[in-house]
Structure formats: structure tokens, C-alpha cells
Amino acid sequence: xxxxxxxxxxxxxxxxxxxxxxxxxxxxxxxxxxxxxxxxxxxxxxxxxxxxxxxxxxxxxxxxxxxxxxxxxxxxxxxxxxxxxxxxxxxxxxxxxxxxxxxxxxxxxxxxxxxxxxxxxxxxxxxxxxxxxxxxxxxxxxxxxxxxxxxxxxxxxxxxxxxxxxxxxxxxxxxxxxxxxxxxxxxxxxxxxxxxxxxxxxxxxxxxxxxxxxxxxxxxxxxxxxxxxxxxxxxxxxxxxxxxxxxxxxxxxxxxxxxxxxxxxxxxxxxxxxxxxxxxx
Amino acid sequence: xxxxxxxxxxxxxxxxxxxxxxxxxxxxxxxxxxxxxxxxxxxxxxxxxxxxxxxxxxxxxxxxxxxxxxxxxxxxxxxxxxxxxxxxxxxxxxxxxxxxxxxxxxxxxxxxxxxxxxxxxxxxxxxxxxxxxxxxxxxxxxxxxxxxxxxxxxxxxxxxxxxxxxxxxxxxxxxxxxxxxxxxxxxxxxxxxxxxxxxxxxxxxxxxxxxxxxxxxxxxxxxxxxxxxxxxxxxxxxxxxxxxxxxxxxxxxxxxxxxxxxxxxxxxxxxxxxxxxxxxxxxxxxxxxxxxxxxxxxxxxxxxxxxxxxxxxxxxxxxxxxxxxxxxxxxxxxxxxxxxxxxxxxxxxxxxxxxxxxxxxxxxxxxxxxxxxxxxxxxxxxxxxxxxxxxxxxxxxxxxxxxxxxxxxxxxxxx
Numbered sequence: 001x002x003x004x005x006x007x008x009x010x011x012x013x014x015x016x017x018x019x020x021x022x023x024x025x026x027x028x029x030x031x032x033x034x035x036x037x038x039x040x041x042x043x044x045x046x047x048x049x050x051x052x053x054x055x056x057x058x059x060x061x062x063x064x065x066x067x068x069x070x071x072x073x074x075x076x077x078x079x080x081x082x083x084x085x086x087x088x089x090x091x092x093x094x095x096x097x098x099x100x101x102x103x104x105x106x107x108x109x110x111x112x113x114x115x116x117x118x119x120x121x122x123x124x125x126x127x128x129x130x131x132x133x134x135x136x137x138x139x140x141x142x143x144x145x146x147x148x149x150x151x152x153x154x155x156x157x158x159x160x161x162x163x164x165x166x167x168x169x170x171x172x173x174x175x176x177x178x179x180x181x182x183x184x185x186x187x188x189x190x191x192x193x194x195x196x197x198x199x200x201x202x203x204x205x206x207x208x209x210x211x212x213x214x215x216x217x218x219x220x221x222x223x224x225x226x227x228x229x230x231x232x233x234x235x236x237x238x239x240x241x242x243x244x245x246x247x248x249x250x251x252x253x254x255x256x257x258x259x260x261x262x263x264x265x266x267x268x269x270x271x272x273x274x275x276x277x278x279x280x281x
Numbered sequence: 282x283x284x285x286x287x288x289x290x291x292x293x294x295x296x297x298x299x300x301x302x303x304x305x306x307x308x309x310x311x312x313x314x315x316x317x318x319x320x321x322x323x324x325x326x327x328x329x330x331x332x333x334x335x336x337x338x339x340x341x342x343x344x345x346x347x348x349x350x351x352x353x354x355x356x357x358x359x360x361x362x363x364x365x366x367x368x369x370x371x372x373x374x375x376x377x378x379x380x381x382x383x384x385x386x387x388x389x390x391x392x393x394x395x396x397x398x399x400x401x402x403x404x405x406x407x408x409x410x411x412x413x414x415x416x417x418x419x420x421x422x423x424x425x426x427x428x429x430x431x432x433x434x435x436x437x438x439x440x441x442x443x444x445x446x447x448x449x450x451x452x453x454x455x456x457x458x459x460x461x462x463x464x465x466x467x468x469x470x471x472x473x474x475x476x477x478x479x480x481x482x483x484x485x486x487x488x489x490x491x492x493x494x495x496x497x498x499x500x501x502x503x504x505x506x507x508x509x510x511x512x513x514x515x516x517x518x519x520x521x522x523x524x525x526x527x528x529x530x531x532x533x534x535x536x537x538x539x540x541x542x543x544x545x546x547x548x549x550x551x552x553x554x555x556x557x558x559x560x561x562x563x564x565x566x567x568x569x570x571x572x573x574x575x576x577x578x579x580x581x582x583x584x585x586x587x588x589x590x591x592x593x594x595x596x597x598x599x600x601x602x603x604x605x606x607x608x609x610x611x612x613x614x615x616x617x618x619x620x621x622x623x624x625x626x627x628x629x630x631x632x633x634x635x636x637x638x639x640x641x642x643x644x645x646x647x648x649x650x651x652x653x654x655x656x657x658x659x660x661x662x663x664x665x666x667x668x669x670x671x672x673x674x675x676x677x678x679x680x681x682x683x684x685x686x687x688x689x690x691x692x693x694x695x696x
Binding site for chain 2: 059081083086088111112114115118121123125126127128130140141142173185187190191194
């Protein structure tokens with residue numbers, strides 16, 4: 001009887017946890033918010049790179065960070081998957097709420113966080129390994145060994161990154177042999193393979209030619225159906241083309257954050273207007 | 282362009298070219314010297330032979346009294362100027378052997394010669410009690426024979442005779458009763474094995490430690506006073522002369538090795554000393570190899586949710602492999618070329634059958650040894666140098682092939 005009680009209790013508990021997880025699913029993205037950034041300050045030693053940033057980044061949309069060099073847009077992007085941890089001198093204050101958790105808290109599992117939030121860098125940086133190994137890298141690091149699983153995951157990621165048709169016959173070739181644009185799409189595929197929720201892109205096309213750039217931009221438009229994308233860009237036309245919302249930064253301050261249409265057609269702040277009209281930058 | 286500017290230009294490019302060519306000239310002359318001295322000495326028996334000569338004191342066994350003279354034909358292939366004994370069917374000539382001694386060396390023995398038969402037995406030395414027939418390559422010191430009157434006579438180099446005089450004298454005899462001969466030494470089998478053992482053990486001890494230290498300094502350590510102090514000590518240590526490491530080995534490492542039960546000078550002691558000597562160079566080289574890996578690989582790996590350890594083993598170390606292998610190669614070259622630190626720790630005497638716990642002499646120490654005596658043996662030393670150069674060359678090529686192979690493997694491998 002005792003045993004049955006305990007079993008019942010266990011069952012009750014499990015039902016509770018089901019409810020909790022259902023709730024947390026709601027909390028996951030309240031009002032479709034991927035990141036809720038609250039009073040974020042970031043310092044490199046004594047230099048303050050980000051000042052009191054408050055913003056909400058929407059789920060399943062493309063958010064662009066624009067601003068002149070040194071405005072803190074890339075720094076903010078790196079805060080979103082804690083890559084700033086790698087810079088010894090950096091110190092962060094404030095909160096970034098993601099799925100109801102503050103990712104700046106010391107309890108955060110950074111390794112898990114980074115599998116959920118993928119990142120694509122300015123320079124295409126595939127590993128000096130085969131195309132297959134590059135795409136499978138994240139999964140292999142998570143301990144996946146099943147070859148057929150890996151093959152399927154790699155194929156799916158490469159298809160999503162619009163690279164499959166070009167490389168399917170030579171997956172064993174070294175990734176160095178690909179063109180810059182292909183390498184960047186491989187880097188996107190590498191991130192997608194982990195099935196992340198969010199992809200951070202740090203000026204992903206600045207090292208690419210116009211044709212490769214337009215392919216990446218098309219890809220971003222496709223990917224936003226499934227993923228939240230945050231992109232840092234120097235090209236205002238790119239921000240206008242691919243993003244739903246745009247944030248303008250200047251010297252560590254978030255000057256204006258609105259829908260892309262509003263930012264580019266009727267900016268509220270004169271500094272935003274000056275920047276997008278090319279008066280400085 | 283004015284003439285003076287043209288002239289200055291010519292002077293500048295000319296002088297720099299000359300300076301560069303000087304290096305080539307030195308390299309070519311070194312190799313030419315070694316080749317001209319050592320090439321003739323180099324042969325297959327040198328790699329398999331003993332370093333020390335074996336003396337044979339032989340006489341006929343009990344079954345027969347003496348080896349009677351017969352009549353043998355001079356083989357057609359034999360050079361006309363080589364003395365040939367038609368009584369006993371062997372050819373012998375004067376030459377200078379690997380050990381730089383004047384000897385009389387057997388160049389031909391007729392298969393039917395009584396001396397080629399197993400009727401001669403060694404009575405002293407290493408080969409005591411064993412058959413000691415005449416063999417091509419051995420040197421003859423003295424031959425005891427019976428002359429026409431049946432009196433014992435002795436002939437040969439020991440009696441101050443040349444090969445020609447020996448043959449002429451023997452052809453006046455009726456039988457041979459015994460002889461003293463020598464299997465020539467100067468083989469370097471022992472030193473080659475010692476060198477290989479030393480290379481293997483030194484790298485086995487030093488490489489893991491050096492690589493770990495390099496990983497710590499390059500990837501884990503923060504840039505603070507402590508790290509800088511370590512770096513400075515490593516750089517200073519790299520400049521310490523090797524003979525001081527040798528002294529350190531005999532005073533510091535010796536008791537440790539002794540506690541392990543290995544007494545006296547040994548290859549173990551030598552390889553431990555060498556590993557400590559190699560550490561600073563290997564650490565610096567490995568650190569450079571790790572530093573040459575683009576940080577973007579690390580960033581990419583971490584951003585994909587790999588741990589620091591996975592990043593190190595899956596991305597950084599494979600990318601640094603060529604550099605690490607060249608550090609490895611540099612270490613091996615240092616072991617091959619080292620003599621000062623080894624003289625104190627492994628000894629200088631050649632060991633014909635070296636083992637980890639025994640003493641020995643590496644090729645470099647052997648050169649030191651050969652050139653150190655009252656009559657330096659340039660020819661054998663040059664031949665040993667050639668062997669060293671060949672080993673270094675083979676290692677270089679092997680590492681290049683391995684690097685090329687791993688590069689290819691990387692692209693072939695599918696998880």
C-alpha cells in the first residue's frame with residue numbers, strides 16, 4: 001500500500017513537472033521574445049563598451065544591429081552567446097533573459113547555451129577538415145557517433161544552408177577548397193546542424209563578393225521561418241533588405257530600435273537619420 | 282639612373298648574393314669533405330659488424346698434423362697485382378683498415394684450399410674452441426708453416442713482411458700448422474642501436490611533458506608575472522650549454538636512476554638527461570606551433586558548443602600537428618648530434634649489445650672518441666658522420682610524409 005502511495009506520489013510529481021515544463025514552454029518565449037536584454041553594461045577593463053542597453057529581440061525574425069565601427073554592436077552580439085567570456089578583460093553587468101533564464105548568471109551551462117545559439121563569424125572560418133567533418137563537428141562534440149544519424153543531419157543542414165547541391169559529391173574534400181561564399185554557407189550549415197533556436201551573424205558577408213553576399217541574404221530570408229536571426233552589418237542596404245527590426249548603436253548606446261521600415265523611412269532620432277543617410281559612419 | 286647609383290645598386294645586390302652563396306659553399310664543402318673521407322670506408326659490414334676486432338689464434342685440430350700445400354690456379358677475376366699463394370689457394374693484400382691500421386687482408390680463398398676447411402680450431406680469444414677457417418675479410422697477422430726441411434717458420438705482418446713477401450715465403454713451405462688472424466672491427470652496429478634507444482627514450486620522456494607545458498602556457502595560463510617568469514626561465518634554460526646538463530645528469534639524475542636499480546652509467550641516465558635538456562626547445566617550438574593555429578578555429582569550435590578540451594583535441598592540436606612534428610624532429614636531431622651531455626651519462630666506450638640499463642656510445646660520442654685519441658681516425662669518423670647525416674635526412678623525409686599523410690587523412694576521414 002505504501003508502495004502504491006509512493007507510486008501515486010511519484011505520478012503526481014511527474015504530472016506537476018509536466019505542468020511546470022508546459023509553463024516553462026510558455027515562459028520560453030513570452031510574447032515571442034527570444035532575448036530580453038535589461039540594463040546591460042559591458043566593460044573592457046575601464047572602457048565601457050555597452051551602456052544601459054534595454055531591448056527585446058523577437059522570436060523568428062531577423063534583427064539587424066547597425067552603427068559605425070566601435071559602437072558596440074558586435075560586442076552585444078557576443079553577449080548573446082557569452083562569447084565575450086573569452087576576452088579576459090571583459091566584465092558584464094545586467095541581465096539577458098533567454099527562455100526565462102538570465103544567461104549572464106554564473107549557473108548558465110555555457111556549452112549548452114552555445115549549442116542552442118549558433119554563431120557565424122565575419123571571416124568564413126571552416127576547420128581545416130573535410131566538408132562533412134565541418135558540418136558534423138557540433139554533433140560529434142555532443143557525443144553523437146551514429147554514422148547514419150550524422151549523415152542525415154549533415155545532409156539536412158547542408159540543404160538548409162543551400163550548399164548541398166554544390167558539395168554533395170565531394171563531402172570528403174577539405175573545406176579549404178571551397179570558395180569564400182561556400183565556406184560561409186558551410187559555417188552556417190555547421191551552426192544549423194545543431195538545430196539551434198537562434199543564429200547570431202557577425203557581419204557574415206563583409207568578406208564576400210556581391211554574388212555570394214546575395215546568396216547569403218536569400219538564405220537568411222529563408223532561415224527566418226525556422227530560426228531567430230540576429231545580424232550585425234555594416235551595410236545599411238543589407239539591413240534594409242533582410243531584417244524585420246533594426247537597432248542603431250552609437251558609442252555603446254542603443255540610440256533607436258524599431259521596425260526596419262520605421263528606422264529607414266522615418267527615424268525618430270536625428271543621429272539615426274544622419275547615419276543612414278550617410279552623413280557619418 | 283646615374284652611374285654611381287647603378288654601381289651602388291650592383292654593389293648591394295652583389296654583396297648580399299655573395300653572403301648567401303657563402304652558406305651554400307660551406308655546406309657543400311662540409312659534405313664534400315665528409316664524402317671524400319668517409320664514402321670509401323662505408324660498406325655493409327660496417328653496419329652489422331662489431332666495433333672491436335676479434336683476435337683468432339688458430340691451429341690444426343687433432344685429426345690432422347698440418348694443412349698440406351697443394352697446387353691452386355690463380356682465379357681470372359683476381360687483379361694481377363694482388364699476391365696469390367698457389368700453394369694454399371688464397372690471395373692477400375696490404376691495406377689500411379677502418380680502424381686506420383695497416384693490415385694484410387684476405388681478398389680471396391679458394392673453396393678447395395685446405396685453409397678453407399673446418400680443420401682449424403681457435404685456441405684463444407672470443408672464438409676459443411670454434412672452427413676458424415680462412416675467411417675473406419679477415420686479416421692475417423702471422424702464419425706458422427713447415428719449410429722443405431720440416432722446420433717451423435713464421436711469416437706475415439708480425440714478422441715485418443709485406444703481403445707479397447708472405448705469399449712468396451709460404452710458397453716455399455709444405456704445410457701450415459696454425460695462424461693468428463683478426464676479424465676486423467670498426468663496425469657501428471652497437472652505436473647505431475644505442476643512438477636509436479636514446480632517441481626513442483628521450484622523446485618518450487620529454488615530448489608529453491613539453492607538449493603539456495606548451496598547452497598550459499599557450500592556452501590556459503593567464504598573462505601574469507608567474508607565467509612571464511616561467512617563460513623567461515625556459516628561454517634561459519634553452520641557452521644553457523649541454524655539458525652543464527651532463528653534469529646535472531651525473532649529480533642529480535644519477536641517484537634517482539640508482540634508486541630504480543640501474544647502477545653506473547646507462548642509456549636510461551643518458552635519455553633522462555637528454556629529455557631534460559630538450560624540454561626548453563621542445564616547449565618553445567610546440568608553443569609556437571600552437572600559437573600559429575588561427576584563433577578563429579577556437580572561436581568557431583567554442584561557438585558550436587564544444588568544450589575547451591574538445592576544441593584542443595579536435596581542432597587545435599590537429600591544426601598544430603605539422604609544427605609539433607617539426608619540434609619532434611628538432612628534438613631528435615639534438616639527440617643525434619649531442620655528445621657533451623652524454624659523455625658523462627652514457628659513457629664513451631662502445632657497447633656491442635646496448636641495453637637501456639647498460640652503458641654505451643652513440644654515433645656522435647663515437648666520433649668524439651675516434652677523433653680524440655693520439656691518432657685521430659678521420660676516415661671512420663667521416664663515415665659515421667655520413668650515417669648521421671643519412672639518419673637525419675631519412676627522419677626529415679619521414680616527417681614530411683607523415684604530415685602529408687595526416688593532411689590527406691583529415692579530408693578522407695568520415696566519422
